[in-house]
Amino acid sequence: MELHTPRLTLRPYSAEDFAAVHRFASDPQLSAYVEWGPNTPQDSRDFLVSCLAEGQADPRAAYTFAITRSDGGEGAGEPIGTVGLTLDPTRRTDNDGATTPAGPGTGEVGYVIAADQWGRGYATEAAAAVVGFGFGVLGLERIRATCRPANAASARVLEKTGMVLEARLPAHKLIRGRWEDSLLYAISGPA
Numbered sequence: 001m002e003l004h005t006p007r008l009t010l011r012p013y014s015a016e017d018f019a020a021v022h023r024f025a026s027d028p029q030l031s032a033y034v035e036w037g038p039n040t041p042q043d044s045r046d047f048l049v050s051c052l053a054e055g056q057a058d059p060r061a062a063y064t065f066a067i068t069r070s071d072g073g074e075g076a077g078e079p080i081g082t083v084g085l086t087l088d089p090t091r092r093t094d095n096d097g098a099t100t101p102a103g104p105g106t107g108e109v110g111y112v113i114a115a116d117q118w119g120r121g122y123a124t125e126a127a128a129a130v131v132g133f134g135f136g137v138l139g140l141e142r143i144r145a146t147c148r149p150a151n152a153a154s155a156r157v158l159e160k161t162g163m164v165l166e167a168r169l170p171a172h173k174l175i176r177g178r179w180e181d182s183l184l185y186a187i188s189g190p191a
């Protein structure tokens, strides 16, 4: 499955993407505000394996896309970042083991862009496409995202994607041994 935007193709990862993924995922600048990284080569290989497994899961719990430029120029088609949508479970297991629907679907979006591609609007374009996919194709009711309060670029991406700041979540993520607050952003789908 691919998503297309004016400048980008969002496509599934393959094992051949290792070098491109590891180039940006091993950059300490990218992991300053997230729980993972900087990636070792094994971390990047494990990430690609998890992406392949995710595509085969039934029901599917996540959609992780390689962000690639589609302009045909040098580097087009190579991953310059990642955008993903993780779905919350839509069925609840009761004490007796029976499962029941737990309401309309919700999910969480996240993204990274290689540092040499920052400031060109790519994260906003990719996040907006995935939000549109979540509402339009998957029929989700609500999509949220979190970022660390100091991550002004990410907060700006979420605002430009139409998300609204709802709350500050204290000690929400353990990042390299420190519990960090998060800002919770969300958007509801068409009624």
Ligand SMILES: CC(C)(COP(=O)(O)OP(=O)(O)OC[C@H]1O[C@@H](n2cnc3c(N)ncnc32)[C@H](O)[C@@H]1OP(=O)(O)O)[C@@H](O)C(=O)NCCC(=O)NCCS
Residues within 6 Å of the ligand: 029, 030, 031, 033, 034, 111, 112, 113, 114, 117, 118, 119, 120, 121, 122, 123, 124, 125, 146, 147, 148, 151, 152, 153, 154, 156, 157
């Ligand atoms: C956050 C990130 C994805 C943004 O990617 P990007 O492609 O540069 O984002 P965009 O170009 O679409 O938009 C960035 C916006 O933030 C703004 N911005 C950038 N740095 C900023 C800063 N220090 N303070 C305030 N705004 C900032 C830009 O000006 C732009 O807004 P504008 O269009 O109104 O001018 C990228 O910086 C990144 O990968 N960071 C590391 C990983 C990460 O933090 N991911 C998010 C985890 S919550």
